[in-house]
Amino acid sequence: FVWGGSRHLLCCLPPTPSLSFSQATWLNLEGLSVSGPLKDMDFFVQEGGGPRILHQFTLEPPAVSFRTSGEKDGIIDIEAKSGILYINGSLDWETKQVHKLQVESVNGSGSTVDGPYTVTIHVEDINDNPPEFNQTKYSGVVRQNSRPGKPFMYVYATDRDDPSTLHAQLSYSILHHFPKYFEEMLFQIDNVTGAISPTKTGSYYLDPLKQDTFTLVVSVKDMGGTTTNAFANSVDVVITVMESLWKAPSTIYIKENSTEVHPVNITKVQSNEPGVIYDIFEKEKLPRLPFSISKDGDVYVTQPLDREEKDTYTFFVVSKDSTGELVEKPLQIQVIVEDINDNPPVCQQDLTVLEVQENEQGGSNIGTVLATDMDQENTPNSRLRYHIQSQEPENPSKNLFYIQQDTGTLQLAGRSLSKRESAKYNLKVLVTDQQFQTICDVEIHVIDINDQIPIFEKSDYGSVTLAENTPIGTVILEIQATDRDEPATGSSLIIYQMKEGDPNNTFIIETDAETNRGFVKINKALDFETMPEYNLVINATNPEPLVSGVEYNSSSLAAFNVLVTNVDEPPVFQKPVFKTEVSEDIPVNTLVMTVEAYDPEGDSVRYSLEGDARKWLKIDSATGQVYTASLLDRETEEVYSIEVVATEQKNAAQKSKAFLVLHLSDVNDNHPQIATDNPTFFCYPVSGGERTLIQAIDADEQFFYSRFTFSLANEMNARNNWEISKYNATHAYLSPKHANFEEKVYDVPIILNDNGKPPLENKVNLKVSICKCSSENSCFIEIDRQHSRPSVGLAIGILLAVLIVIGKRILAGVFWHMKQKEKKGKSQPKDAKDNAELNRLT
The missing domain is CATH 2.60.40.60 (Cadherins)
Incomplete structure (x- = not known):
């Protein structure tokens, strides 16, 4: 045997006497698994594929051959002498997924020696079946304005392959969409369930009046649609678009005070989707909305309505699914209550x-x-x-x-x-x-008609003498006229008025409506100097017009004389506050303003100043002309306020006061300086690349020092040792040019220019310390530990070191804030590297 792989081995057996030549040849084509003694075994075999050898069982004496029984289905067997278990054909998973056989060994007489053992052949599925739809053509109906993503129909396909594998995992898609007059699809399909629903575009644009029929070509693929060699099938889906059922009814008219038994059905709504839950809500908050809706969409009025209480109602009907989500847009219901004649005049x-x-x-x-x-x-x-x-x-x-x-x-x-x-x-x-x-x-x-005129009880009320400071509202005279018309009518009511002698309405007359008695009062302040005497003529009239033929005459007139006596009054200023603006650099004895006051009695007025703490001003006592008495300084006080006193020349007790306010405008009269809030130092030894920020300040207004210019004095040591580079309008960097500095204090001559008009320049010697630094980047002060008490100089040095540390942290915070503001307004300067370096420098 030649072994190959972990599961099969190739067989090169020569023909045996019990096998034909064709059988031997066939056996040579297949692979054998490991040979071994008879025992229970499981085999996993893909369906199809034709004849093949599965295994060879070995004989153990006294056994001379094998025999099989069970589910062989005519294609599974064992070669009795050699023990080769083989398949002589193709297995089919769709027909049978598992074959169970019994194998035993027998002796020469046919008696069982070993076994039987169970051989289980598991047939493994291959993708050999295309998916098939359960219909040759599908039809469906969708309502316009249906909810996007809500299925209105399904397509369904099956695959005979093993459902536990990708072979039978189906994926649906829409191949074609006829007609397709939007770039976006009007319909969509769930690739797993085959559910067809409108897209958002379809929900909005589907309209049976424009297009009532669509054809979709739906494709289904096995292998989850993820491979190119998957089987596919397609089917036509014809979709009919129908008008939306979800429509707001026309305006509903209900007669008020109906005697019908309530609730009364007034309209009905219907959702495009079955099984929805209907609800209503009001547009305006009412104590109780007299309408309800049933689970079937029937809308009821729940009680008689009263038009005089409310003549129109507007509310909304909504449809929700079981989760409470809106299915369609709310429908507005308009109810108008019709009038009946149910109210008396x-x-x-x-x-x-x-x-x-x-x-x-x-x-x-x-x-x-x-x-x-x-x-x-x-x-x-x-x-x-x-x-x-x-x-x-x-x-x-x-x-x-x-x-x-x-x-x-x-x-x-x-x-x-x-x-x-x-x-x-x-x-x-x-x-x-x-x-x-x-x-x-x-x-x-x-x-009664107004045919009687008012008649004064006397035609002349004589005269009265009044001081000019008599209070406003004082009653100075009571007058009386009578009218014989009907009492308590417009014909008998008397109205008194000043007919002559009072051009400025200095007096008023009030009438008691019950007695027709008149009360003459002071309406405006008296002034002897303006009007020392009033010759008054008072007339009496009725609010109702006189009848034709009757006219007022001298009986309705009365004379009255008022004499005004003089009272000594204090001087009067032309205005309560005198303001002016002058430049701070005007010469001494410059006229800045003139104040004016007069005395009502014509007496001469003398002027003086009060509150002139800085002695900046003086006043001509006769003319009121105010001059500068000394040089002004805006930086000391920008708005200078004092009092001017006007006094009668003959009576010094009669006096008045007014404010004098002087606004000082700035001139460029302050030289720029270096801010010395914190000491300037570099850590010894100088390594190169260090720099520190220095700041220029100026007491003048910002207009004159918005931009400073920094430069080194034209001195050899200064230019050889130091350099200055611009940071912003008020700050610059000072940097050592080399590392060869001693541990001491250097005077660095710096020229400052404030760029004012005219510009002022100043030479400043900036003291820069080169010192050993502590871990906090501040000058390190050594303490003489041999003495129990530090010297005065050493104590000052310790104090200085502490102040340097505290000042350094405060200044670091200030410059960090400046840095953040500058980042917002413009890019970083080229020589500012990062925040860490800025902290080190400060």
Whole structure:
């Protein structure tokens, strides 16, 4: 035997006497598994493939041959003498998956020597069957606006191969889509289940009016559709698009106050999908929504509606699946409550009171009786008609009044009324709609005509003397006029006014409506200097116009004289605050402003200053002209505020004050300096590449120092040892140019320019320490441990070291913040490497 592989060996057996030449040849073509004694065995054999040898059992005396029994199916056997177990044909997994045989060895007389043993042949499936659809053609129906991804039909295919293998694992897909007038597919198929559903595009665009039939060519492949040698099949699927069932009904009209037994069905909705759950929700929050919906989509009104309470309802119907997810878009339901005539007219007033003058002519409008009806406007249900039902008293005759039936306007029917005949009439007005009626009460007062003028009790009230500081609101005179018209009417009420002598409305007159007494009051402050005397003429009138032929005369006029006495008043400034802006560099004795005040009595005014703490200003006591008394300095105080005092020359006790505010504008008068908040040092020995930030400052406004220029003084040692490079507008880097520095303090001469107008330049000697550094990158100070107490210099050094450490950390935080801001605004400077280096430098 020649062995090959781990499972089979090739056989090169010569022909035996018990085998024919063709059998021997066949046996030579197949491989043998390991030979061995008789025992239970299992074989795994792929279906198909033709004849083959499975195994050779070896004989053990006294056995001389083998025999088999069981499920041989005419193709499985054993060569009795050699013990070769073989298959003389092809196995078929679809016909039989397992064959069980019994093999035993026998002696020369045919008696069993060993066995029987069970030989089990497991047939392994190969992919030799294509998938097949269970229908030759499929038909399905989909509703427009159906939910995307919700299946409306299935296709189903089977494969006779082993379902536990890829051979029978099927994958569905859509090969063709007819017609296809969108780039995106209108339908999709689940590649595992064969479920066909609309895509999002299909859910939106499917419309039976545009295209009611589609044909899909659906393909199914075995091997999960993952290999090129898979078997495939296809089928046509014809899909009919039908109109959506999910539609909002037309506006629903419900008559109010229905007497039907509720709930009453008013409409029905139907989802495109079966088994959905219907629900309603309101557009506006109501105490209770009088509508409900059944599980079948029937919408009910649950109680009678009242149009006067609410005339329209808007709510939404939704359909949900079992998980609570919306199946379709909500439908809006509109309900309009129709009016019925269920409201009687209502008088707007319990009693309508009207007035009519006794001289009114026939046909004159007296007033309007107002009634309302809560039924729907501009319909017969709310149309009102008016009719006078009765008149009390009927004196001097009936039917003195007429009412317009559609407007409720009351008019005199004919002649004028006379108060002597009756001062009051009571009418009952009948107001009706098509079904109801209401009585409105009307009371008509006949009022006296204004044929009497007011007459003053005296024509001249003399004079009164008042100090000019008499408070506003003071009553200075009481006046009285009488009117013989009917009391408590517009004809007898008196209105007093200043007819002459008061052009500025300095006085007002208030009237007591019950007594017609007038009270003259001060309305505006008196001023002796402006108006020392008032010659007033007061007139008395009625709010109602006089009847024709009657006019006001001198009896309705009264004279009154007011004398104003002078009171000494303090000076008055032209304004409470005097402000101006000057440059801080103006010379001494420069005029900055002029303040002005006057004395009401005409006295001369003297000026002085109070609160001039810096002695910057002086004032001409006679003219109010304010000058600079010394040089100004914006950096000391930018807004300078003091008080100006105006005093009467004859009476120093009479004085007034006003504020003087001086805004100082900046000039470039401060030289730039180096900020010395923290010491500048480099660690000894200098290794090269170090640098430190230095900052320029200037006391002037930012306008003048927004950009500083840094440079080294033109000195040999300075330029040989140091270099300066720009960092930003206010900072620069100082770097040593070599490493050969001693451990000491160096003076580095730096020229600063503030670029102001004009620019100022300053030479500054910056002290830079080259020192041994501690682990915190600060100068290290050695302590003389031989002495129990440090010297004063050493104590100062220790303190300096501590302050350096603290200052270094604070400054590091400041520069880190500056660094972050600069990163946001622009790119990093070329010589700034990273944050670690910046921390080291600071």
